[in-house]
Amino acid sequence: TQSTRPQRLLGAVQKNATRGDPRSVVQAIDQFCRQKEWAMNVGDEKGCILDSVVSEVNPATVLELGTYCGYSTVRIASLLPPHAKLITLEFNPDFAAIARQVIAWAGVEDKVHLVEGASGDWIPKMTEQFGVKTFDLVFLDHWKDRYLPDTMLMEECGLLRKGSILLADNVICPGTPDYLEYVRSSLRYESQYFKSHLEYTKVEDGLEKSVFLG
Ligand SMILES: CCCNc1ncnc2c1ncn2[C@@H]1O[C@H](/C=C/CNC(=O)c2cc(-c3ccc(F)cc3)cc(O)c2O)[C@H](C)[C@H]1O
Numbered sequence: 001t002q003s004t005r006p007q008r009l010l011g012a013v014q015k016n017a018t019r020g021d022p023r024s025v026v027q028a029i030d031q032f033c034r035q036k037e038w039a040m041n042v043g044d045e046k047g048c049i050l051d052s053v054v055s056e057v058n059p060a061t062v063l064e065l066g067t068y069c070g071y072s073t074v075r076i077a078s079l080l081p082p083h084a085k086l087i088t089l090e091f092n093p094d095f096a097a098i099a100r101q102v103i104a105w106a107g108v109e110d111k112v113h114l115v116e117g118a119s120g121d122w123i124p125k126m127t128e129q130f131g132v133k134t135f136d137l138v139f140l141d142h143w144k145d146r147y148l149p150d151t152m153l154m155e156e157c158g159l160l161r162k163g164s165i166l167l168a169d170n171v172i173c174p175g176t177p178d179y180l181e182y183v184r185s186s187l188r189y190e191s192q193y194f195k196s197h198l199e200y201t202k203v204e205d206g207l208e209k210s211v212f213l214g
């Protein structure tokens, strides 16, 4: 039977990346996506912006919405201090299965908790299930029409504290207009746009970094 693109991406990681070396996993996926098959990972160019935000925040608790194949999961985890925790939500079991293997190959599984389920169901359970009071950093990269409702849900559940950082992918392409309008007009956020390009292309895209002011 035909393999799926995520399965072929995993194969490229297992073939070209060094076990236990997260940056080689990131590099192998970027090479696969540039040379073989495009895939919707945040990619190398926006990935550098992601790296700089993660390094600046130096978060103890990170939430990622939309794991997909685990590219940004591995990229973020490789920069986390010891004992820091990254919880990543993925509701498609096939993608979750691939991501678990990518995360394991990179050797970052002790920093990552991949939860198979929908953000709407799990955001309200973060504290009781994982003992997380607030998130220092949230990376939004799931369905674009879910960024805003899930941000409001995180606010309602008290998961954001003064200084929590939201970093959103694809605010231009495919675009998240209602989310962008919200974080840029709300008095409870200080927002900044990082212009870049859609992964592996010359099309404009960017990341929006928004600080929750409490
Ligand atoms: C219950 C639902 C909400 N709760 C959820 N809870 C848990 N997991 C969720 C939830 N909603 C979705 N997911 C998972 O997250 C992933 C979804 C990721 C979505 N990403 C894009 O659509 C995109 C498109 C392009 C693009 C640009 C240009 C093009 F021409 C083509 C494509 C580029 C990009 O960088 C992109 O990130 C994964 C596939 C999906 O199972």
Ligand SMILES: [Mg+2]
Pocket: 040, 041, 042, 141, 169, 170
């Ligand atoms: Mg994306």
